[in-house]
Amino acid sequence: MRKLRNRLVLGSLALLPGSLPALAAESKILSPTHMWNEIWTEVLYDLLLIGVPFGLAALYMMIRYRAKSPGQVGEAVNLSPAAVWGWILIPCALFLADDLLLFGKGWTLWNVQRVVPQNAVEVKVTGHQWYFDFDYGNGVTDSELVVEVGKPVVLRMASDDVIHSFGLTEYRLKEDLIPGRITYLWFLPDAPKETQVDCMEFCGTGHSQMATKVRALPTADFQAWLGKHKSASAGDLKFASQSDGTASK
Amino acid sequence: MTAASYSDAPAHSGGGIAAWVFTTDHKRVGILYLIGSMAAFIVAGLMAIGIRLEQYAPGESGFMQYFVGDIGKQMTTGDAYNTALYFHGAAMILGFLIPGLTGFAANYLVPTMIGAKDVAFPRINALSVWLFWCGIILALLTFVIPDKPDVMWTGYPPYAIKTPGNTALYVFTVHLIGFSSILGAVNFITTIVYMRAPGMGWNQLNMFVWSILTGLTIQLIFVPILAAAVTLLLLDKYVGTGFFDSSRGGDPLLYENLFWFYSHPAVYVIFIPAMGLVYDIVATMAKKNIFNYKAAVYGGMCGLVVISGEVWIHHLYVAGMPNWLRIGMTMTTLLISLPVGLMVLSLWGTLYKGAITYNVAMLYAGLCFVLLLFGGLTGIPLALVSMTVHFARTSFVHAHFHFIMALFAAYAVFASVYFWFPAMTGRTADNAVSRLAFWFNLVGTQLTFWPLFIIGVDGMPRRYWDYSAEIVGAERSANWTFYHHLSTYGAVITAVGIFLMITGWVYSAFWGAKVGRNPWGSKSLEWTHASYPIGPGNFDEPVVVSAEWTPYNYAK
Numbered sequence: 001m002r003k004l005r006n007r008l009v010l011g012s013l014a015l016l017p018g019s020l021p022a023l024a025a026e027s028k029i030l031s032p033t034h035m036w037n038e039i040w041t042e043v044l045y046d047l048l049l050i051g052v053p054f055g056l057a058a059l060y061m062m063i064r065y066r067a068k069s070p071g072q073v074g075e076a077v078n079l080s081p082a083a084v085w086g087w088i089l090i091p092c093a094l095f096l097a098d099d100l101l102l103f104g105k106g107w108t109l110w111n112v113q114r115v116v117p118q119n120a121v122e123v124k125v126t127g128h129q130w131y132f133d134f135d136y137g138n139g140v141t142d143s144e145l146v147v148e149v150g151k152p153v154v155l156r157m158a159s160d161d162v163i164h165s166f167g168l169t170e171y172r173l174k175e176d177l178i179p180g181r182i183t184y185l186w187f188l189p190d191a192p193k194e195t196q197v198d199c200m201e202f203c204g205t206g207h208s209q210m211a212t213k214v215r216a217l218p219t220a221d222f223q224a225w226l227g228k229h230k231s232a233s234a235g236d237l238k239f240a241s242q243s244d245g246t247a248s249k
Numbered sequence: 250m251t252a253a254s255y256s257d258a259p260a261h262s263g264g265g266i267a268a269w270v271f272t273t274d275h276k277r278v279g280i281l282y283l284i285g286s287m288a289a290f291i292v293a294g295l296m297a298i299g300i301r302l303e304q305y306a307p308g309e310s311g312f313m314q315y316f317v318g319d320i321g322k323q324m325t326t327g328d329a330y331n332t333a334l335y336f337h338g339a340a341m342i343l344g345f346l347i348p349g350l351t352g353f354a355a356n357y358l359v360p361t362m363i364g365a366k367d368v369a370f371p372r373i374n375a376l377s378v379w380l381f382w383c384g385i386i387l388a389l390l391t392f393v394i395p396d397k398p399d400v401m402w403t404g405y406p407p408y409a410i411k412t413p414g415n416t417a418l419y420v421f422t423v424h425l426i427g428f429s430s431i432l433g434a435v436n437f438i439t440t441i442v443y444m445r446a447p448g449m450g451w452n453q454l455n456m457f458v459w460s461i462l463t464g465l466t467i468q469l470i471f472v473p474i475l476a477a478a479v480t481l482l483l484l485d486k487y488v489g490t491g492f493f494d495s496s497r498g499g500d501p502l503l504y505e506n507l508f509w510f511y512s513h514p515a516v517y518v519i520f521i522p523a524m525g526l527v528y529d530i531v532a533t534m535a536k537k538n539i540f541n542y543k544a545a546v547y548g549g550m551c552g553l554v555v556i557s558g559e560v561w562i563h564h565l566y567v568a569g570m571p572n573w574l575r576i577g578m579t580m581t582t583l584l585i586s587l588p589v590g591l592m593v594l595s596l597w598g599t600l601y602k603g604a605i606t607y608n609v610a611m612l613y614a615g616l617c618f619v620l621l622l623f624g625g626l627t628g629i630p631l632a633l634v635s636m637t638v639h640f641a642r643t644s645f646v647h648a649h650f651h652f653i654m655a656l657f658a659a660y661a662v663f664a665s666v667y668f669w670f671p672a673m674t675g676r677t678a679d680n681a682v683s684r685l686a687f688w689f690n691l692v693g694t695q696l697t698f699w700p701l702f703i704i705g706v707d708g709m710p711r712r713y714w715d716y717s718a719e720i721v722g723a724e725r726s727a728n729w730t731f732y733h734h735l736s737t738y739g740a741v742i743t744a745v746g747i748f749l750m751i752t753g754w755v756y757s758a759f760w761g762a763k764v765g766r767n768p769w770g771s772k773s774l775e776w777t778h779a780s781y782p783i784g785p786g787n788f789d790e791p792v793v794v795s796a797e798w799t800p801y802n803y804a805k
Contacts, residue, residue: 036639040706043636047626058597058618065535067604071770074537074603076804087598088544088591095590099583106633107576113635114572162408163501165567165642169708172639176568178502179407180495183569196722198710200567200642202401204408205327208713211720 029152031188032113036172039105046102113173116186120154121147127157127164127177130206132197140229145197145214147189148222154186167200168214174200189216273371276673276783278378279356282348283666285378285385287751289344290659292389294747296337300714301697301740303330304733307717307726318392330714331399332414336391338402339419341655343426344385347515349662350522351430351468352381355437355461357669361775361783362455362800364446364792369439377432384425390418401712403508404479406493406501410486420483427472434465434472446774446792455773455800456532456539456546460525463550467514467521467557475511478504502568509564514557519654521550523661524592527617529800530668531599533771534611538801540598544591552588560585566637575634582632589625596621608769609679612687613664617657619695624653627702642712645705648698656694663690666754671768672775675782676761683753689746696739700732773800 065074079087123145124135135141147153157166159177167174168187175185199210217225269277299316303326313329314322317336324332356378360368368374391397398419400409409416441462445454454462482504484490491497493504532539539545562570562578596618605611627649630636640646670678701709709716709729716733718726767776774794779787797805 036636040630040636043630043633047629051622051626054593054597054622058600058622061597061600061603062605062615062618065600065603065605067536067606070606072536072604073803074535076538076802077540077598077602078538079541084541084543087541087594088548091590091594092587095586096584099580099586102629102633103580103583106579106635109635110572110576110579113638162411163405163568167642167708167710169639169643174567174638174641178495178569180500181502181569196720196725198708198713198721200710202331202405202408202712204399204412205325205331207331208327208710208715209720 029117029188030112031190032109032173033171033187033190035109035112039109042105043102046098050098113186116154116184117152120152120186122154122156123147125155125157125166125177127159127161127166127199127203129161129204130199130210132164132166132199132210132212136226136229138230140226142229144212146222146225147214147216149189149192149216149218152186152188154184157183157185162203163201164199164203164210165201167198168195169198170195171214176201189214192216192218192221271375273367273375274785275356275360275368275371275374276787278374279353279358280673281378282352282356282381285382286345286349286353289340289385289388290349291751293337293340293345294744296333296340298740298744299333300330300337301737303714304716305737306730306733307715309715313714317397323395324397326714328397328399331401331712332391332397334712335398335401335419336388339422340385340388342402342515342519343423344388346519346655346658346662347430347468348381348426350519350526350658351433351437351461351465352378354457354522354526354662354665355433355465357673358455358665358775359437359440359458359461360444361672361779361787362458362773363441363444363449364774364778364788364794365440365444366786366788368436369444370436373432374436377429377436380425380429380432384422384429387418387425388422394418403512404482404504405508406482406485406504409482410493416486417483420479423479424476427476430468431472434469437461437465438469446794448794448796448798450796452543452546453794453799455525456528456542457522457525459546459550460522460528463554464518464521464525467554468518471511471514471558474507475515478507478511481507502565502570505565505568506561509561510558513561513564516650516654517553517557519658521553523617523658524550524596526661526665527614528596528599529773530610530614530664531596532801533668533769533773534608534614535600535603535605536770536803537599537601537603538799538803539595540601541591541595542801545595549588549592549595552591553585556581556585556588563632563634563637566634567641579632579634583629585632586629593621593625608667609683609687610664610668612684613660613667616687616691617660617664620652620657620660624649624651624657628653639708640705642710643705644701644709644711647711648701648705651698651701656698660690663750668769669775670754670757670761671764672779672781672783674758674761675763676757677764677768678754678757678761680753680757680762682749686746686749686753689742689749693739693741693743693746697736697743698739700736700739704729704732771800772802 126133133141133143134145157177159179164177165174166177166185171187173185173187175183193216195214196211197214199207296316299313303310303313309326313326314324317329317332319329394415396413396415398416399412399414400416400419404419441458481492485493491499493499493501495501528539560578560582562574563582566575631640631649667678707725716726716729766781774792778792780789
């Protein structure tokens, strides 16, 4: 009980005006979602840059080099040894340069996606056939993921039965829930909105129905939600501790 | 050797059933592979139509159960849909694409392209085709047993162990087809290494022969790993071991690692031979030598063999693997662009200064350029782990691998049937109906998969039969419905094209217009030296090739 009380006190400290500078620091947190969208745009340009010349070249040659008469044969293109190596090394160097460019961008984003900010709020997620449940600590649980806008959230995830996957589609993130292993995922709810989380790994009959809401609430609403759930779970706790007490006596 | 000893070679010209059942002739074995793999293709294709119709609109269509033979509607829509997905994936990959390429095409073409009268081990060859048929029959039992398998083609535990569905049927199907394909790999590798016509050097081989040599090398190395993985699955489910059970010291991710350690290379067992067929068709129809042959063979095909086993983690990008491993395999996955890039340049370059005529096979080969380009490009974002944390398990992935692997290889197989039809039958299947079928197939498959790319970027989950508002959100559900409509229309158009194509083959085999020897003007041995249509022993006299000979020597 003392432990729980301490946690509640510490938790409420975070709400004091004194913690405002900390919030300001948080606003500088890079959002993996925004970065994903930016890099996707760049990747699309990259694909166009490669795709358009190759597409046009194929189309051009398919039309340009049609046989003019039956029996016509193509002109042999025999490469000198230098040309053979040129046609290997130059394209490979170009492809490799593009690979490294993309790899660099991808790695930068990966480091943001996988390095959890220190002040992230932790929520435990458990997958079941066919629903998710969320444990916010302090006995607060829910079947929806409710988070506070502007606060990074880290999900510590596992599964109760088979492999599921936590598809935070609109945040451009996902990670599997695996029995016997704790995986993690963090995201930054940047605006008040209601989105979906879908199970993204095949898990049986109800796979297509395994979905719930992610509600990102402004601080005031989030506190109201938390207060409601706390009092509800505090009632549960009292009952639990009473029965616990009698049992131990 | 005399001509007489050549026609002594396995003579199987009889038309009776026994002559086909007991045949050891590689060409008949090839035809048996074609029949078996087309049977798998047709049933798995029907499943695809069922899947598309179910996804036509959000909510239940009400007829999914009929597609999997559950006439009494005992199953839920979810279970029926999952069975259809299982059969579509498993049968298309293990029953159609791999046997279509390394069974049918390899059997028919490899010995005739290298100037051999048969494969190295004709009786083992006959054994492999019948093992394959047993596998297909076992897979088709799905539709008559009550506990239909529903484990997808991947069979991931713990689901595959906990499901009431019949995982054993999946495992035994993999065993039979896997065993068949190991025997096939040994046979063809031996044949290519030891039975080439005298004088035929490594740089004079048809691209398709190289593609089979490299593709089956991958198969020989990696199939045993798949067999081990599914066998452990079988033991876990029916004997009570705990290899994949985390509560008893096992790990479900062990299976995913073993499975993809085989199944990513398996993509190249499909891709390389399909590429080989496209090369041979394009070079013949453009009357051109292969551009930068050595780069495509030693850099491209051999390069893919080398890299195939180092990239499998990209199938586990969101499966809880260590962060360093995921970013490390992002780099190896990106490096696939080098061998594939060399093959693409070589294929594109083969058109350069050609003299192209378009028969229906060449039309399909042209479609393969499109599929290769878009399928390959969409693989680039999927190589990046940080992009794929969003794309994984969306219809973007689904559309990507259909382009680069499923459709690319399927159309390469279909093109090869049209292209070598005269060699097989003395008749042509290239007529107005087959061209009409081609346009249906082109429009149909593009219309099926472009919408899936688009809604995949928006996050449409794979393997969902329902995408109602309460599941994916009201806005997305409404937007996606339009794209699913388009995609389903595309599937129906493709079905018409495939129907016209297959009926066209059957009709043409018996009543098609007769054509003379070597109608496409090829320089390859199966056209220039083999008997026409290719008969027992393949060649009337032993083939010897000169140092200058290549199958692509058109300009001389």
